[in-house]
Amino acid sequence: MGTDSKEKRNGFNGEKLISIVADLADKYTSKESTSVSYDTARQLMGAVMYCIREAVQAADEAMDSEEQQTGRLEGMLNAGTDYEIRAVYEKGSQLVLQKVMEAKALYERIITDFCSYHNQAYEDTLIKGMPAFFINYDIKFQPQNHLLTLDYPTIGGIGALTGIDAVFRYLQNIRLEQIFLVQFPDEYVTEVLSHYHEDYHELFLNISALVMRSCVGHLLAGKPALSFGLEEYEYQRIDERLSKLRRSGREAISQAILNLIMSICKENQALAAYLAMDVRDFTWELENAAKNHCLHKIFPF
């Protein structure tokens, strides 16, 4: 034992992290235990890596790919002294704490006029789940664990994010949704949802995507976005428009939907970008529905 290759773990020299993990283990056990289980050691190692990654990501906010960031992280861990790596870890810990404060502030802004439209998952996640997260989130020993299952699905999800990063992104998405939905009367939103499914209260569905799709449908039919219902001839009109677009390929449909989303979002770039994450799925479903003459399934209202 002792060659470089044997001391490397996951592409970098893990031995440099041992002293940080050891210190963390001391705090975890309040120095009352000389040993911890493998699971605990993995958890603490994960905590250290999470904070170090936070610091590395924050240091370079340019549009680096994940590969580039991982490469830089490994480079830092291999080349840095113990002191430098510890400093990065401490910095990352501070950033995690800062992000928790920001997330809490964002949540408080959301919750003041939050509306769940009687959807149970939406309500449970934001009204019950989030406060529990802020009480129980373990910044020091398990920052990588975001505890919540985040049952209410946001458009595009949270990807591979974990810990406070996952929750912060989730809250940002919820904030955008609420900004979007507040433009519509509550009755309109609940009509869209109940036409989609009478038991929408119990389903895991994204409310903003359904409302956005409803608006797009009305616009395709040549009506204002905030319209109530579609007549048969209006479905016909949508079908004709889609047929024309299909001749230019699927991309043309996607682009048309994107343009309509931009008009709905009224220059709110962040909101448009968020809703646009649904375009790919929406395009496929729309195309399929047009082919099979069941547009009323996509635009039930």
Added chain:
Amino acid sequence: MSDYEWFSLINSGKNQLQKVIDTNRYTDRFGISLSEQDAKQLLEARMDRLRQEERIEFREGILPKLIFAFCDSPYIDQRNYKDTLEALQAMFYMYKNESLDELSDDELIEFMKTEFEGECQGSLEYLENTSLERFCRWIRSGRPSGDEDNEDQNEEEYGDGFEREEEWF
């Protein structure tokens, strides 16, 4: 490098051997000591046991503490010193897991010493398979207090040992 290899690297520990041998300065007064070979064997046994129990020691191991706790035991002499330490070390790691890490090192060692010299009368087998097993079951069930309604049952199942545990904790 797998987690297993990385954890083994940590458990290999530095300066452990000298620390164990240094305990002889204290244990000599009780007529017991460890040779360098004994110490090496104990440390090898430690590595094996840590791997088996899937535990990791970042700093000094538990062996010196076990030595200081048990070296004055009337049931330990030079003939059985090394083997007893090896058995106690193995029990210690196993029951740290069995107690779900709810016991501090000192609490567990104190219990082991008290039982070893009390009810177990120097029997390592009794300590491992009866006293410690019963104690950790009690820990895992949330350290329930004695129930008057079930007093007869408790007495039948645990005997005096159950009540004695209550007094300590």
